[in-house]
Amino acid sequence: MAQLSDDCFAFGGELLSLDMALALIAERITPVVTELPVTLAHAGGRILARDLIAGINVPPYANSAVDGYAIAFADLAAEGQTALPIGGRAAAGHPLGRPMRSGEAVRIFTGAPMPDGADTVFMQEDCIVEGDRVMLPPGMRKGANRRHAGEDVAVDSIALTAGRRLKPADLGLAAALGFEILPVCRPLRVALMSTGDEVREPGSRLEPGMIYDANRIMLAGLLRGLGCEVVDMGIRPDSAAALADTLAIASGEHDLIVTSGGVSTGEEDHVRAAIEKLGRLDFWRLAIKPGRPVALGQVRGTPLIGLPGNPVAAGLTFAILARPLILRLAGAVIASPLTFPVTSGFAHRKKAGRREYLRATLARENGSALAHKFTRDGAGILSSIVQSDGFAILGEELTDIQPGTGIEFLPFSEVFGS
Incomplete structure (x- = not known):
């Protein structure tokens, strides 16, 4: 008597490991990078096309890290407290405007340029002011509470590396360096389609045996989250000829084709056959669950990844396969997700x-x-x-x-x- 399987993943034949599949992606997928200048306001989430070199120091000048009193360390008494006259005032945007005189203290505020001759700042909370003099406590370290020019980013250094997906903090750093325009990679143009005679658009009448298309809207959101320009090609019927025609058209107008459904071993699963007819199939079955039926190939030179029709399997395989593929294709430096x-x-x-x-x-x-x-x-x-x-x-x-x-x-x- 035949042994029946209760595991829908118990198919014969060798399955490719996930690690080998990722290695194939790294080997077969070549970035399609075209540089595009965009303003800072529109650069968030985009991929930096080349290294961003600092044209200035950040901060551009030595400045105070606290509100207090700037002094020359050499003017402090060897023992006990020191009394110095307050000889001027420096605030952010309003420097002292002259070198500091020997033996004086300058009232200074956070971010103000350090006066020439000053090397140390006492916090105002540690000081006692008596008229036009300030009493400074002993025990201060030379250079305390002073920010050096370029201690954040030094001039001529690489501030941001090519391939980085720009986050809000990156844009803030670019702004601090004075950049108004950033060189980013052109967004990938991705053709997205679902397959299956049983799949219907949300909002339409659902006949017996039919299901609504949950995958396309989910995958479109994930693609846009990676900065892709998504071209929605709708739901394609279970027809080998029609699917091949659609893929042939899509291959000439897009950087990547993403499908869901039609990659299993059933008679109505036509994506694999269409890939083999029009191009090259790199793999189509992986040793993972869920998501065993997933295909990677090329259609007339355009990469195609065929995801499973089951929604969880589609989401998982997008996360662990399509995502690194897309980032590589778009020119991003790929970091493994943190587990x-x-x-x-x-x-x-x-x-x-x-x-x-x-x-x-x-x-x-x-x-x-x-x-x-x-x-x-x-x-x-x-x-x-x-x-x-x-x-x-x-x-x-x-x-x-x-x-x-x-x-x-x-x-x-x-x-x-x-």
């Missing part, structure tokens, strides 16, 4: 040699981070992503996970954020 060790709060069995990603919530218990598996873990349970904090990663070597087992955790914010 951290947690303790399993659940029991789970899996096959060796396959990496599994379970949706999980985090809780702090007895000073440790504990991951709790979502109650339903099917690849189509999209609410499991909505109601979870991230993926509990079960490595290829694990088979029997029990409460207390050490595992890795990937927060959704690392891969589903911008």
Whole structure:
């Protein structure tokens, strides 16, 4: 009697590991970088096309880190407190305007340029003012409370490196250096489509056997979060000829094609066949769960990644495969998403040699981070992503996970954020 499988991922044939798939992406995907000048106000989230070289020091001059009194350290008494006359005033935007005289103190405010001749600043809270004199306590360190020119960024140094996705702090640094325009990479133009005769647009009448398209709107948001220009090509029917025609057209007008559905082994799954007809298939089955049926290839020279039709599998494979592919194609420096060790709060069995990603919530218990598996873990349970904090990663070597087992955790914010 034939042995029936209750695991939809139990197919014969060799599966490619995730690490090998990522290595293939690094090998086969070439950045398509075209430089585009944009203003600071429009540079957020864009990828810097070349190194940003500092044309000035930041700060541009030595200045005070506190409100207080600037003095020359050599004027302090060897023992006990020192009394010095207050000879002037310096504020941000209003420097003293002359060299400081020997034996005087200058009233100074945070950010004000250090007067020539001053090398140390006493905080006003530590000083006693008596008329036009200030009493300075002993024990001060030379150079205290003084910011040096260029201590943040030195002139001619690399302030920001090419390939960096620009964050608000990066834009602030560029502004501090006086840059109004930044050289960024042109956004990728991405063709996005869903496949399947059963898939319908939200808002339309849902006939028996049909489902609404959840993937396209989700993937479009993730693509835009990576700075892509998304071209929505709608829902394509389960027709090998029609799909091949659509992919051929899309290949000539876009930097990347992203599909969802149609990459499994069924008779109505035509994406793989279309890729092989029009170009090259690099891989199409991975040793991961969910997300085993995922395809990478090229259609007439344009990269294509075919994601699974199940929403959770589509989201996961976008996070761990499409995201690094897109960042590389766009010219970004790719950093692996940050994971951290947690303790399993659940029991789970899996096959060796396959990496599994379970949706999980985090809780702090007895000073440790504990991951709790979502109650339903099917690849189509999209609410499991909505109601979870991230993926509990079960490595290829694990088979029997029990409460207390050490595992890795990937927060959704690392891969589903911008």
